[in-house]
Amino acid sequence: MSCAGDISMREPDATPQAGRRTRAPFIRIEAVHKAFAARQGGELMVLDSIDLDIAENEFVSLIGRSGCGKTTLLNIIAGLDAATSGRIAIGERPVTGPGQGQGVVFQQHALFPWLTALGNVSFGFRKAGLPREERRERSLELLRLVGLEAAANKYPREMSGGMQQRVSIARALALDPQILLMDEPFGALDELTRIELQQELLRIWQARRKTVVFVTHSIDEALMLSDRIVLLAPNPGRIQRIFEVPMPRPRSRTEPAFNALYDEIWSELSS
Numbered sequence: 129m130s131c132a133g134d135i136s137m138r139e140p141d142a143t144p145q146a147g148r149r150t151r152a153p154f155i156r157i158e159a160v161h162k163a164f165a166a167r168q169g170g171e172l173m174v175l176d177s178i179d180l181d182i183a184e185n186e187f188v189s190l191i192g193r194s195g196c197g198k199t200t201l202l203n204i205i206a207g208l209d210a211a212t213s214g215r216i217a218i219g220e221r222p223v224t225g226p227g228q229g230q231g232v233v234f235q236q237h238a239l240f241p242w243l244t245a246l247g248n249v250s251f252g253f254r255k256a257g258l259p260r261e262e263r264r265e266r267s268l269e270l271l272r273l274v275g276l277e278a279a280a281n282k283y284p285r286e287m288s289g290g291m292q293q294r295v296s297i298a299r300a301l302a303l304d305p306q307i308l309l310m311d312e313p314f315g316a317l318d319e320l321t322r323i324e325l326q327q328e329l330l331r332i333w334q335a336r337r338k339t340v341v342f343v344t345h346s347i348d349e350a351l352m353l354s355d356r357i358v359l360l361a362p363n364p365g366r367i368q369r370i371f372e373v374p375m376p377r378p379r380s381r382t383e384p385a386f387n388a389l390y391d392e393i394w395s396e397l398s399s
């Protein structure tokens with residue numbers, strides 16, 4: 129099992145607290161609006177003028193009150209939903225659907241119950257047409273990466289929530305996506321498992337150099353993981369403020385800088 133000590137320091141970015149960055153953008157979100165048809169007629173404006181650049185290998189968290197549009201924005205980046213107007217590009221390519229280098233992990237593990245851990249991870253490889261033996265080898269390697277090699281033949285019902293979420297992460301990594309989009313992936317887990325999986329994720333992020341967009345309700349989790357924290361305000365969802373997290377990793381919850389930033393985000397969130 130990994131430990132937080134595996135995580136080396138990364139240079140903090142001294143960029144202003146804005147959606148634009150000095151590093152070359154990898155995910156570019158420009159003037160994104162999203163409206164849904166409201167049940168009582170008319171439209172419900174959910175996202176309003178979202179502008180955000182995310183750099184390659186950056187770890188960005190989205191936080192904000194329930195209903196402020198975090199999942200909607202993540203789904204649009206994933207290509208699972210379309211913006212009403214505006215543009216999203218990954219590299220130079222506009223996002224027109226899933227499968228452009230985005231791997232998605234949801235809160236509910238959404239594993240196939242009739243497949244083992246190995247079967248769930250190798251599913252993506254099967255779709256990509258890899259030969260059987262190579263599928264098996266690569267899937268086992270990913271299960272090893274998430275510390276679950278010994279559970280390769282277990283079915284989801286035989287695994288704890290934390291184990292299932294590890295399989296979900298391994299499955300999302302199967303096609304080696306450049307971007308990992310995670311929607312409250314640890315929200316349903318107990319505190320200890322959650323902390324353990326945060327450390328796992330940081331290790332994987334470090335080892336595999338992914339760009340991560342991570343939705344969470346937890347300021348603590350966002351502070352432990354992220355390079356930047358994007359706070360969305362509701363009705364309609366818009367960027368209220370972006371916080372740089374300059375502390376080197378591994379971070380400690382007892383650091384004064386951690387607690388000062390926690391208080392600042394909390395006060396902004398509750399204002």
Ligand SMILES: Nc1ncnc2c1ncn2[C@@H]1O[C@H](COP(=O)(O)OP(=O)(O)OP(=O)(O)O)[C@@H](O)[C@H]1O
Binds near residue numbers: 174195196197201
């Ligand atoms: N398919 C849909 N049709 C209509 N309204 C929707 C649809 N999906 C989301 N909404 C509405 O859009 C708003 C934003 O929802 P979204 O799930 O993105 O928020 P969120 O910030 O992720 O919330 P939570 O923190 O509770 O998960 C909510 O008011 C929600 O009811």
